[in-house]
Amino acid sequence: MGDMTRNLSEWEYQCHGGTCCDYTAPDMMRLARPTQALRDIVACVQNKRGLTNDANHRLTISRGFSCQRHNATVGSKRDSQHPRGTGEDVLTPVGMSVVEFAELAELVPEFREGGIIMYDWGLHLDIREDGPYREDKQGETP
């Protein structure tokens, strides 16, 4: 159960920096809504593969909002979507490849119009206004 959408909670989107800003986050609903839609599509695909457990359906957001201080600490660009609260990094779900995960993200209008970047660990997704933007960074060190 989430406190933002059915499965997503505010703490998942808060800055993970710890001491930098006391776990702040702006209103992330514009991002949480399409992410919930993606989660439901992923769960549907997983169900067909016999992965019916709720734990398998979980989308793990490894980074949501980052304040500018934390954003700099992790070596992210100043104009990154994370300090704007419009980008998130999501680990590849159980039972699929990152390429397939990206294909499923294309089905969500907000991400189709926004940014989808593939990494070895999963996807950076964002709802940038000057999209669409695609990049494949698999095999690169993050």
Ligand SMILES: [Zn+2]
């Ligand atoms: Zn912070």
Ligand SMILES: [Zn+2]
């Ligand atoms: Zn990112």
